[in-house]
Amino acid sequence: MPDDLVEVRGTLDGEPYHAEVPVWASLLDALEAAGRPLPAGCRGGQCGSCTVSLDGVPAPACVVPAGAAAGAVVETARRAALPVLVEEMAAAGATQCGYCSPGLVVALSHLLRTSPAPDAPAVREALTGHLCRCTGYEAIVTATLAAAARLTSEISSI
Amino acid sequence: MRPDAVAKLTGEFGYATELHAPGELHGATVRSPVAAADLLGVETAEAMRVRGAYRVLTIADVPGARRVGVKTPDQPVLADGRVRHHGEPIAFALAETAEAARRMALLVRPILRPRPALLDPERALDADAPRVGPDGSNLVHRLRLAHGTARRGATGVRRRWRTGRQDAAFLAPEAGLALPDGAGGVVLRVATQDLHHDRAQIAAALGLPEERVRVELAGVGGAFGGREDITVHVHLCLAALLSGRPVRALYSRAESFGAHPSRHPAIMTYELTADPDGTFVSLAADLLFDGGAYASTSKAVVGVAHYFAAGPYRIPRVEITTRAVYTNNPVAGALRGFGATQVCFAMESTVDALAAELGLDPADVRRRNLLEPGEPLATSGQALAGVAAPASLLDALAAVPLPAATPAPGLRRGVGVAVGIKSAGLGDGRPEGAGIVLRADRHGVEIATAAPEVGQGVRAVLAQIVTECLGPVPITFADSTSALPASGGSKASRQTMASGGAALRAATRLRQRLGGATPVDLSALGDGTSIVVEERYDAPPTAAPDPRTGRGDPHIAFQLTAHRAVVDVNPALGTARVVQLVAAQDVGRALNPALVRGQLAGGTVQGAGFALLEEIPVDADGRGGAAGFGTYLLPAAVDVPEVIPVIVESGDPRLPFGAKGVGEGPLISSPAAVAAALRAATGRPVARIPAHPEDLATSHDPAATAPAAAAEEPAAVDG
Numbered sequence: 001m002p003d004d005l006v007e008v009r010g011t012l013d014g015e016p017y018h019a020e021v022p023v024w025a026s027l028l029d030a031l032e033a034a035g036r037p038l039p040a041g042c043r044g045g046q047c048g049s050c051t052v053s054l055d056g057v058p059a060p061a062c063v064v065p066a067g068a069a070a071g072a073v074v075e076t077a078r079r080a081a082l083p084v085l086v087e088e089m090a091a092a093g094a095t096q097c098g099y100c101s102p103g104l105v106v107a108l109s110h111l112l113r114t115s116p117a118p119d120a121p122a123v124r125e126a127l128t129g130h131l132c133r134c135t136g137y138e139a140i141v142t143a144t145l146a147a148a149a150r151l152t153s154e155i156s157s158i
Numbered sequence: 159m160r161p162d163a164v165a166k167l168t169g170e171f172g173y174a175t176e177l178h179a180p181g182e183l184h185g186a187t188v189r190s191p192v193a194a195a196d197l198l199g200v201e202t203a204e205a206m207r208v209r210g211a212y213r214v215l216t217i218a219d220v221p222g223a224r225r226v227g228v229k230t231p232d233q234p235v236l237a238d239g240r241v242r243h244h245g246e247p248i249a250f251a252l253a254e255t256a257e258a259a260r261r262m263a264l265l266v267r268p269i270l271r272p273r274p275a276l277l278d279p280e281r282a283l284d285a286d287a288p289r290v291g292p293d294g295s296n297l298v299h300r301l302r303l304a305h306g307t308a309r310r311g312a313t314g315v316r317r318r319w320r321t322g323r324q325d326a327a328f329l330a331p332e333a334g335l336a337l338p339d340g341a342g343g344v345v346l347r348v349a350t351q352d353l354h355h356d357r358a359q360i361a362a363a364l365g366l367p368e369e370r371v372r373v374e375l376a377g378v379g380g381a382f383g384g385r386e387d388i389t390v391h392v393h394l395c396l397a398a399l400l401s402g403r404p405v406r407a408l409y410s411r412a413e414s415f416g417a418h419p420s421r422h423p424a425i426m427t428y429e430l431t432a433d434p435d436g437t438f439v440s441l442a443a444d445l446l447f448d449g450g451a452y453a454s455t456s457k458a459v460v461g462v463a464h465y466f467a468a469g470p471y472r473i474p475r476v477e478i479t480t481r482a483v484y485t486n487n488p489v490a491g492a493l494r495g496f497g498a499t500q501v502c503f504a505m506e507s508t509v510d511a512l513a514a515e516l517g518l519d520p521a522d523v524r525r526r527n528l529l530e531p532g533e534p535l536a537t538s539g540q541a542l543a544g545v546a547a548p549a550s551l552l553d554a555l556a557a558v559p560l561p562a563a564t565p566a567p568g569l570r571r572g573v574g575v576a577v578g579i580k581s582a583g584l585g586d587g588r589p590e591g592a593g594i595v596l597r598a599d600r601h602g603v604e605i606a607t608a609a610p611e612v613g614q615g616v617r618a619v620l621a622q623i624v625t626e627c628l629g630p631v632p633i634t635f636a637d638s639t640s641a642l643p644a645s646g647g648s649k650a651s652r653q654t655m656a657s658g659g660a661a662l663r664a665a666t667r668l669r670q671r672l673g674g675a676t677p678v679d680l681s682a683l684g685d686g687t688s689i690v691v692e693e694r695y696d697a698p699p700t701a702a703p704d705p706r707t708g709r710g711d712p713h714i715a716f717q718l719t720a721h722r723a724v725v726d727v728n729p730a731l732g733t734a735r736v737v738q739l740v741a742a743q744d745v746g747r748a749l750n751p752a753l754v755r756g757q758l759a760g761g762t763v764q765g766a767g768f769a770l771l772e773e774i775p776v777d778a779d780g781r782g783g784a785a786g787f788g789t790y791l792l793p794a795a796v797d798v799p800e801v802i803p804v805i806v807e808s809g810d811p812r813l814p815f816g817a818k819g820v821g822e823g824p825l826i827s828s829p830a831a832v833a834a835a836l837r838a839a840t841g842r843p844v845a846r847i848p849a850h851p852e853d854l855a856t857s858h859d860p861a862a863t864a865p866a867a868a869a870e871e872p873a874a875v876d877g
Contacts, residue, residue, distance in 0.1 A: 090159050
């Protein structure tokens with residue numbers, strides 16, 4: 001391997017992946033090299049569209065050095081999404097162009113896993129670092145609260 | 159539910175930014191570092207020494223038309239002896255990797271001889287102004303109308319308003335992939351608003367017949383008007399044809415901000431007079447729109463601005479002059495609202511100023527002067543048909559309670575209201591229709607449409623129309639390509655009408671072919687049997703107004719909107735927080751209420767962003783652009799309050815289902831409402847948007863606000 005490349009191995013959505021990328025590359029670059037591109041609105045950590053779950057914590061893949069993610073468990077929305085959240089967001093019209101959606105779903109699924117009964121300000125706070133140009137956030141917040149209510153009632157009915 | 163919702167939410171949906179093909183080359187654009195210069199040559203030797211360098215394309219490589227444009231073909235494919243704005247494409251560098259292409263683009267050296275730059279639109283028509291326009295004139299378009307008697311009201315105000323350079327700021331940067339088709343033609347996969355307009359421009363530049371160019375819709379990450387003009391299109395197709403290889407390009411975020419047209423910055427002088435009871439008597443308005451270096455859609459934008467400059471009001475005397483000019487500033491063009499947003503801010507702000515001058519409640523002044531349905535617009539004289547009473551939108555706003563919580567100590571609260579109007583559909587005598595193809599077999603119905611799904615949900619609407627007609631049959635969609643019947647673009651809030659109308663006709667005919675009953679019985683179709691129906695909808699015809707009088711019936715239908723904004727301002731810092739936004743819009747009929755609410759909420763927040771945050775800065779040398787979302791501020795979730803959409807349904811009987819376009823309305827009156835609320839909170843004039851903290855800060859000493867009021871002195875009006 002040329003010395004300006006770094007080999008990254010880890011787990012992506014439950015499967016092993018590997019990529020060889022320049023030493024300066026981001027996790028986003030590594031995932032692209034592995035054939036798993038993500039929406040990427042800014043490549044500078046400002047829009048949140050490439051957010052993945054990195055060892056259980058949401059992070060914009062574009063500002064995570066690929067080398068630092070070696071060995072990590074990476075989950076995109078494909079695996080990290082809470083189905084109940086996806087259902088509520090789809091029903092509420094919380095996705096339009098959808099470019100921000102997978103990143104939002106990763107962040108909000110994490111919110112609902114760690115804070116089962118958030119209020120609207122907490123949902124908006126959890127969207128810090130995520131930009132949505134289409135929806136005005138209204139349907140996203142509504143859907144997240146509806147998903148939280150469903151999760152709470154499912155838990156309390158056990 | 160929209161058919162693409164789950165795929166988009168779970169990351170399965172593919173976008174143009176993710177396209178690749180085996181053996182691909184990567185392109186990077188070399189852009190002008192200055193606003194105005196002669197281009198004497200392009201040095202490529204150093205760039206070609208980059209490892210992986212393939213070739214550098216310049217205007218000399220363009221075999222067909224050197225200039226293209228969405229309306230006016232004045233924009234060089236690559237700079238042709240001259241650059242007219244900062245960021246103008248000069249060359250297209252090709253390499254084996256994206257990194258190498260970007261490196262090449264940095265090393266390509268354009269030989270530039272600076273020219274004086276025209277940056278002040280108010281100087282554009284001076285005799286000694288540098289010439290920017292293609293025929294030696296800096297006038298893109300001028301419109302004038304004057305109707306009515308010369309009577310003026312006893313009370314009048316004259317104000318000068320300015321609006322800034324808002325960007326579409328769709329989240330997915332421009333991207334595309336071109337592939338040679340092996341027979342001398344080319345296929346382009348791209349995120350766009352209009353496959354057929356793109357194809358026409360690409361074919362012209364390549365010198366190919368249109369059927370040799372195929373444009374395929376790739377996943378679109380937002381558009382809002384910013385994808386009406388071509389960007390990567392010709393560069394990629396040219397590169398694919400010359401190299402015989404697939405070629406891909408992806409703009410950076412900073413590059414995207416400068417690569418598509420922005421909203422026109424406008425300078426608008428309004429003089430409105432009234433009788434003492436508040437009845438409007440006369441309006442004189444002078445509108446100047448900075449089109450930047452190329453025409454783009456400027457002519458159409460100022461047409462909309464001109465004919466909606468007086469809002470939905472009854473005004474016996476109107477006199478309006480509207481101009482779009484060329485400058486060496488970045489190109490301005492289509493953006494949701496399309497000229498109506500700027501004039502709504504000016505007109506509604508002037509109405510508030512006049513009400514204050516008269517000592518009357520601005521809501522009462524509006525109600526006294528708003529048109530009734532069927533009355534003529536003050537500008538064109540076209541009857542305001544197919545809409546709810548404009549005043550009913552004010553009722554709809556008033557029915558929503560104001561926020562219960564009082565402002566935090568030290569903050570000043572303001573409430574503002576604005577009413578807006580714009581056409582839906584192209585109008586102006588332009589053909590307005592769409593084709594569609596339905597194919598039924600025993601498994602379901604496939605919809606083949608060239609109407610670009612840009613996020614607005616046109617596919618959900620078409621599927622809904624077809625299933626309403628046929629019953630609950632499984633619906634699939636063919637890929638949208640330029641090989642399908644033209645649908646026209648996803649713009650001007652037109653696809654629900656145009657492609658929706660075509661879908662209704664096609665589904666009706668398909669139902670007849672299947673026996674005429676709903677639900678249809680597809681199981682009667684044999685294996686391998688299918689029925690194909692192609693249909694077309696053409697909207698009611700319009701005509702361009704008489705250019706001498708400005709009178710005529712240019713509009714197909716109307717989008718009527720109103721907003722109420724509540725803001726809290728910190729008077730010491732000049733910071734503002736929007737507390738509540740209410741958006742009322744007459745949509746005719748809400749075919750899909752969730753989609754309509756999404757359009758209302760999203761467009762309203764874009765308008766609040768325009769009023770407070772969003773502006774592409776252009777420096778004193780004409781260098782424009784934003785480095786990223788740290789400089790170009792989009793509203794974040796914590797910046798915006800609850801947005802309350804109020805759907806008003808007054809069907810337009812001339813349109814399919816009575817449904818009017820929805821998309822642009824929410825971005826017409828929201829900036830004006832936020833500006834009105836800022837004025838109410840601060841007492842400051844807020845003569846420009848976006849309003850900056852220095853426009854909103856007031857001293858703690860009430861006496862010290864006097865100088866701010868003095869700054870509101872009437873401006874001189876051009877002859």
